[in-house]
Each structure stands twice: as C-alpha cells, then as structure tokens.
Amino acid sequence: MDDKPIERLLAAGLVVFAERGFREATVRDICARAGTNISAIRYYFTSKEMLYREVLAYSFREADRKYPQAAFSDESLPASDRLKIFIRHLLMRLLDESDLGFHARLMAREIAEPTEALHFIIDTVMKPRFLILRELIPQLVGDTLDHTDIDRVIHCIIGQCLVFRHSKPMIERLCPEVISSPEAIDRTADMIIRFSLGGLRALDPSPGSLL
Amino acid sequence: MDDKPIERLLAAGLVVFAERGFREATVRDICARAGTNISAIRYYFTSKEMLYREVLAYSFREADRKYPQAAFSDESLPASDRLKIFIRHLLMRLLDESDLGFHARLMAREIAEPTEALHFIIDTVMKPRFLILRELIPQLVGDTLDHTDIDRVIHCIIGQCLVFRHSKPMIERLCPEVISSPEAIDRTADMIIRFSLGGLRALDPSPGSLL
DNA sequence: ATCCTATTCAAACAGGCGTTTGAATGCAAG
DNA sequence: CTTGCATTCAAACGCCTGTTTGAATAGGAT
Secondary structure (H helix, E strand, O other): OOOOHHHHHHHHHHHHHHHHHHHHOOHHHHHHHHOOOOOHHHHHHOOHHHHHHHHHHHHHHHHHHHOOOOHHHOOOOOHHHHHHHHHHHHHHHHHOOOHHHHHHHHHHHHHHOOOOOHHHHHHHHHHHHHHHHHHHHHHHHOOOOOHHHHHHHHHHHHHHHHHHHHOHHHHHHHOHHHHOOHHHHHHHHHHHHHHHHHHHHHHOOOOOOOO | OOOOHHHHHHHHHHHHHHHHHHHHOOHHHHHHHHOOOOOHHHHHHOOHHHHHHHHHHHHHHHHHHHOOOOHHHOOOOOHHHHHHHHHHHHHHHHHOOOHHHHHHHHHHHHHHOOOOOHHHHHHHHHHHHHHHHHHHHHHHHOOOOOHHHHHHHHHHHHHHHHHHHHOHHHHHHHOHHHHOOHHHHHHHHHHHHHHHHHHHHHHOOOOOOOO
C-alpha cells in the first residue's frame, strides 16, 4: 500500500472501477480498499466522477510506463513483424491479470459502455494505434482494398484479441484451457497471428506476396 | 403496444435490460414503457430479477421464431458454406437494430458481465452452436490442430463478429462507415468470411484444401 | 343487485448510494 | 503552550432504488 491517500485512492479506484464499472462501483468500497475515510474522495477529488477521470489518466500513465512505446511503431521493421508484435502485445495486455490488466479492463469497459471520457480515451490511446494499423495493413494486402475495407480488416484483427477478454466468462465455461495459463495465452497469440496473416494473404491478389 | 400487461412488460423489459443492463435498468422505467403501474412487476413476476429471467426466455423465443433453425446446422451442405452462413447470420443478429438486436445485446451483456442466468444461456444457446463449430472447423483445417487450438480458432472467428457489436461506440467514432448501412454491414460480413477462410487455409497444411 | 376475484393504483417503506457537514485530530510554526 | 492549517473521521442528508401495502376499480357469476 502506498503512503499518500491520493495514490491509494487512485490505485483502489483503478481496481474497483475496472471490476465493477463506474456506476456499480461504490465510493465506500473504493475508500475501504484505499484505507481512507469516505469523505477523502470529496476532499481530494471533489466527487466520484472526478476521481474516475483521474483514475483513467493514472491508468494511462501506469500502462505507458510498463509498456513504453511499443516496438510495433518502429517503421524500420517489416510490416508483418510489426503486426505480429501488435497482436501479441494487445492480447497480453488484455489478459494480463496484474495491475496492467485493470487498465485493459477499464478501457474495454469504456469501449463497450462509454462515459463522457470515451472521446478522450479514443483520441489518446486508440486512435494513434489505429492510424498505425491503417498504414500497416495496406502494406500487407496491396492496393486492392479501399479505406473502408482496411478499417474492416483492422477490426477483424483486434476483434480476435478482444474476444478473449470480454467473452472470458463464456470461455471459462466452454473451454477454459485456451487462456488458462501464460503458455496457453501464448499459444492463443500464435494462433491469432497465424490466422490473421492467413486472412490477410487471402485479401492480397498479388502472387508474390510479402506474407 | 400489445394488449396484455405481461406481454408489454416483457417487451419493455427486453428493451431496457438490453440498453442499460440488469442493474442500471429501473423498474419505474420499464413500467413506464409498458404503460403499467410499478407494482405490476411484483404482481405478474414477483420481482425485478424474476422479470429479467422471463425476459431472457422471452428473448430466446422471439429470436428463434425470427431466425428458426439456422441452415448452418444442415449437415448436407459443404463445411465452408455452413461457416459462411454462420458468420453472416451471427453478424446480422448482432447488428440488427430491430427487436432482434435487443436479444443480441442482451446476450452480449450476459457474456461480458454474467448474472446467474449465464449458465442457462450458455447451455441453451451458446453451447449447441459452439459444438457445431467444433465439428465444422476440423473439416476445414484437417487433423493438424488439437481440440484446444480448434477452440481458439472458433473464438477468432466469432470474435471478428462480436467486435462490431461491442466496440460499436468506438467504431462509430473512428470509422462509422464500416457498419453505417445494411450494405456496409453486408460488406463487413463478406470481409469477415474472406478473412476467416484465409485464416483457416493458413492453418491447413494439405495442398489440395477444401477451401 | 350482490358477491367474489382479478387487477390497478398511489403512496409509503427500507436500504444503499453519493455527498455533505462539523467536529476531532495531528502537526509544524510562532 | 498556542495558534493555524491540513487532514481525518463518524454521522447525517437527500435522493433514488426495488419492494410492499392497502385501498380503489372492474367485471363476470350467482
């Protein structure tokens, strides 16, 4: 447990908001975890909603600290390698059960049921990655697809990663083995990569494809 | 509006539960939509939770009535055709904005944040479809994958469909065109099918593949 | 008309929520 | 020690929730 109440509230808020969502999270629960009095939220953040915004910012800071500038934005690497890195990176973050996992869960929540903070999140973390994929994918499928189809392909790829996070309850009932261990998650990442590269190859009509 | 209060409450409950989730939905809102008094829920369903269960059952009934026994379980068709039907079917249901869309949203909610009803839903609607895919996929990729990898592939495929439902808020901000019209959704389904068949081909080492 | 049952209704209830209060506490500076 | 300020605390506030109540209403059977 950190020393200052502000840090403790941010850390506790991250956990509770990630697990229960904004509305279902209670300030009493957050404060209990943080070991503070209820009114500490008002004192330091003025309201639950302001705390939530600060938790989001805190979450981004922590995530960027642990996963700094992903190598997938390194333009000197081959496009297919960059895509592989992106997929593995994304899946790991999504299924990470440490502090980092809360960040992923928090964002998954915002995507599915946006608060007013969604625009900020999209522009800050989603859009930059999205734009990189927008220039990456055409390098892998040639010029046959228009920009809308490129966006479709991008979602096909990230959807394969997201499903393992947000359908987790179903997965754990139907086939828990696919993500039950770090090795299993690793194999899942491999599978998504093989599957996606195969999918991209099917979209590229040129015979001597880069893939 | 239907005639009987029970029907009206079920229909209103479907809409409100699908849009707000179980906890955030209020009985006052549901009753207002249904045009009944608040205590009608107690009178006909004894509690909000019992109403929710009945809404789930009602939702399944309605969905099966509109999308009866999908052709994709027709074993006389080629496996690849059955997969195509499955993908198109699933995406259409997920993005359908009519009554049927509420059914899909309701289930998407249960998958992401299960109530006690999840087990029932999984065994009733998910598992049967999942088991069909479990026998379908091996026909398309040969015998090279163990059953866990088959389950991974299944999730890669359904993940591509699910992402367009549950990342909708993000899609509508980053690239709304991909699902902005029935034609666009149709093109998205085509893309998922091409992408998935390509992915499956990449997993099948045999030269003269069925794909 | 009278009774009985089914249904509707407005009002209130208890509990949990985020927020607010005002006093208690700690602690460094004068 | 005293002052002043930042911080903590228990308690209460007002609001909204699901639920409950008991009376009002309706409509068919006798």
